[in-house]
Amino acid sequence: MKYKLFMLAIGVLLCALPLLAQEVEEAPPDSMVVGSVPAIPTPAPVTQLSGEDGKNDHGHAVMLSWELSADDRPGDTTSTVLSYEVFRWVPSMADTVEAVRLAYEEADAIMRSDDAPEGARDKRNDLRTRYFDLLEQYPEFYASYPENGNWKNIGASPSGSTTYEDQGSKERLASDYLPDFCDFRYRVDAVTAVATIRSSSEIFGPVQSSGQYFNTGRVPILIGVLVFGLLTLLFVQQARGGKDLYVRPLAGIEAVDDAIGRATEMGRPILYVLGLGSASDVATIASFTILGRVAKRVAEYQTELIVPTYDPIVMSVGQEVVRSAYLDAGRPDDYKEDTVYFVTQSQFAYVAAVNGTMLRELPATNVYMGKFFAESLLLAETGAVAGSIQIAGTDEIAQIPFFIVACDYTLIGEELYAASAYLGREPILLGSLKAQDWAKAAIIVFGTIGLLAANFNWTFFTELFRVTN
Amino acid sequence: MDFGLYLWTTLGAFLTLAIFSFLYKDNPFYKIAEHLVVGVSAGYFAVILWHNGLSPNLFQRLNDGNWYFLWMDSTAPWYLIPAILGIMMYTRFSKKWAWVSRWPMALYIGIATGVAIPLEMGARVNRQLFAIMERSIDWANFFGVGGFNLLDTASGLSQLIVFVGAMAALIYFFFSKEHTGLFGATAKFGIWILMIGFGASFGYTVMARISLFINRIQYIDNNWLQNGLNTGITPIEGYHAGYAVIFWLVVLIVVGYIIREIMTYLKTKEKSA
Incomplete structure (x- = not known):
């Protein structure tokens, strides 16, 4: 009897199982139980989703903003929203466009390979033309919304954030190229710890991206x-x-003439360092003017000038400046091309070379004008050991202290720019x-x-x- | 450490010591290290220039795989313009045509200046000026946030010192007016402010340099002496504490010599003044 009752109970249980299972399936879709974790309710969606073309940019960007979901309360541990996922409606043709782009990339790689078959270049060019033609049709593809397309996840923002910038590349051949003047539509999902429990915002659009000429x-x-x-x-x-415009005397610059005279008397050269800046740095440009003045005096006194440079363009400009100075001094034949020479573009290798020059040539005067970095003290310290009179000037604030410590005269920051005006006395300066x-x-x-x-x-x-x- | 690596480490240690030997005076070891580093860096940067500059920024943009028609099917044929300008620079090798190289140089400096002016105006003038105006003086915490603390950089007093110091330093850089009277006194205050700043900057950077020196010493001690001796490559097995003692004695002698040189230099300066 007990056995029969037991079998009956099992039979009832087996019959009831599908019902139980059905009840589980019919549970409210806005909650879920994971193990012992309490149910997560569906979060409230974000509201007021809006977007606009990225301001003052080159285009290819849309700025989205929204109001936080009611279940995203910064600082509140009971908030259920973990992040916001941003979706853009993308036409189905985008897949075709991307396939053509990938085919172009592959054809381009084949064409560039050593064993490229005949006609590889034409094939590559055809694919590229086709790809560009398809890009031209992007506005039409996006205008077909909501037909022939789907939502694409383009990124996410953490909870608490209310903005997202959909920024693509402006390069047409890049995989993340975002075309301008297309009707984009967006949606933002508030996502919980369980990725499937989310709520979508209302769809925003259309919005177009475009570049601005004036910032x-x-x-x-x-x-x-x-x-x-x-x-x-x-x-x-x-x-x-x-009109006589007054410029207050700068001790460092007034000392330049004396230093050149000293070098002449001692029969030793003058070392002029233009720094590590490029020819476009303001400090280097100011230094060119001072170099012109120094070179002119050097030419007049027939002293030797050494200008080791760090940058090839600076070397070229420096050569022109020194050549012009010799011409102005009426001694063009005394100019030597090797006066201004290139050393290397490695910072400390340059320092090693200039330091070596200092100790071998023993210049009477070292002039450091321009942009300097970690090498400032290494140069100035060696110059002091060599017994040279040293005049420095830089607008690199971090390096000025080293020059002040190790040099006889230092032009601080803007004094370097003023020095060129003081020396030249030209109306423009x-x-x-x-x-x-x-x-x-x-x-x-x-x-x-x-x-x-x-x-x-x-x-x-x-x-x-x-x-x- | 294998023998090959040990050799390279030894070379590194030798070059480090060769460069340090400059502290004594110019010598053949320093010259070897100097010429080696200049030569290696020149070669290295030539390769870097090709791979990071010319190749990706010019040739890859122009190249369609056929060197005879480099630009024919390029998507960016206008890159030919900088290519031509670059080639024009090579006219410097000819005395007759050297003047041609001035065109690209003029263009380069002109463009660079045009780019630099608005950037400098924005970064060094507008943004700095706006930073002054952005925050009001914190009168509620004038002597320190949450109590009396003169070193509190967020206090109202600190804000005021920064503002007054900046304005006084600016006055120091007036060139078309004589620094006399009240104007001169303010300029003097300005240069004092600058010098205080420079002093702090000097100390900070010197500490960074000391750490670089320590790094080189650690390289010699850890990577070379200890590892080298532990491998058995050298005749003596195992790292012997005596070697470290000798090594550090040498370091002390070098440091002592540097201090002596600095003191002598300072004394000479005082006498000449």
């Missing part, structure tokens, strides 16, 4: 450059008109120096007013100087 975020810079340019023109005109002083006065005035504005919350004033992007 409005840099208007303050434009105004600053224009005002400074006008001031420079004004003072240059004054200087050309014969003097005018720009005067304009710089006015610009500094303006900075002091605006800075003081700005500090007051910050204390009195006059944000309209401070915003005038904000530079974005």
Whole structure:
């Protein structure tokens, strides 16, 4: 009897199992039980999803923003939203376009290989033409929404974030190329710890990306450059008109002539180091002017000049400067091409070479003008050991202390730029120096007013100087 | 450590010591190291220039696989322009045509200046000015956040010192006005502020250099002496503490010599002043 009852109970249980299973399946879809983890409810979707073309850029970017899901409360441990996944509607043709691009890449690789078959180049070119033709049709493909396409996950933002930038490449042959002037549509999903439990926002679109020719975020810079340019023109005109513009004496520059005289008397060369900057660095450009002055004096006194350079372009410009200086001094035949020479573009190898030159040639004067980095002390220290008079100038703030310690005269920061004006006494340089002083006065005035504005919350004033992007 | 690696390590240690020998005076060992590093770096940078510069930025953009028609089917044929400008630089080898090289140089400097001016104006003027205006003086915590602390950089007093110091330093860099009277006194205050900053920067950087020196010493001690002696490559098995003692004695002598030289130099300076 017991056996029969037992078999009956098992039979009932087996019959009831499908029902139980059905009940589990019919459980509310907005919750799930994983082991002993409590059920996670479906999160509230993000709201107010919007997007706009990325501002002040070269295009190929859309900036999305939204309001946080109600279940994403920063700082609240009971928040269920872990991240936001961003989707863009992509036409089915995008797969074809990508397939053509990959075929082009493959054909390009075959064509470039050593055993490229005949006609490989034509095949590559045909694929490229086809690919570019397809790209031209992207606006039509995107306009076909919602037909013939699907949603593509393009990225994610952590919880608490309310923005996402859909930025693609501007290179047409890149895999992440994002075309401009297409009607993009977006959706943002609030995602929980269980990836399947999520909620989608309303669809936003269409929105197009495009590039801007004028960066409005840099208007303050434009105004600053224009005002400074006008001031420079004004003072240059004054200087050309014969007005005597005062420049306060700079000890370091006044010492240059004495140092050249010393070298002449001692019969030793002058070493001029242009630094490690490129020819486009402001400090290097200022240094060229000073080099011109030094070279002219050297030519007049018939002293030897040594200019080891770190950058090939700097060497070329330096050679031109020294050649012109010898010409101005009326001694073009004394100019030697080897006066300005290239050493190497490795920082410490350059230092080793210049240090060796210092101890072998024992120059009477070392002039360091331009952009310097970690090598400043190594050079100046060796020069001091060699017993040379040393004059340095750089706008690299971190290196100025070393020059101050080891050199006889140091031009601090902007003094380097002023030195070229002081030496040349040319109207253009003097005018720009005067304009710089006015610009500094303006900075002091605006800075003081700005500090007051910050204390009195006059944000309209401070915003005038904000530079974005 | 195998024998090959040990040889390279030994070479590294030799070159390190050869460079340090410059502290005594210029000598053949230093000359060897100097010429080696200059030559190697020149070759190294020639290869770097090709692989990181010319090849990806010019040839790969122009190349369609056929060197005879380099640019014919390129998607960026305008890269021929910088290529031609670059070739123009080689006219410097001819005295007759050297003037041609001035064109690319002028273009380069012109473009670079045009790019640099708005960048400098933005980074060194506008952004700095905006940084001054961005935060008001913290009057509530004038002498320190949460208590009296003059070293607190977030205090209102620190903010005020930074502002006044910056303005005074700016006044020092006025070149078209004589530094006399109140203006001169402010400029003097400005240069004091600058010097305090330079002093801090000097100390900070010197510490970094000391760490570089320690790194080289560790290389010689750990990588060369200890590892080399432990391999049995050298005649004496095992690392003997005596070697380290000798080595560190040599280091002490070198450091002592440097200090003596500096002191002598400073004394000479004082006498000449």
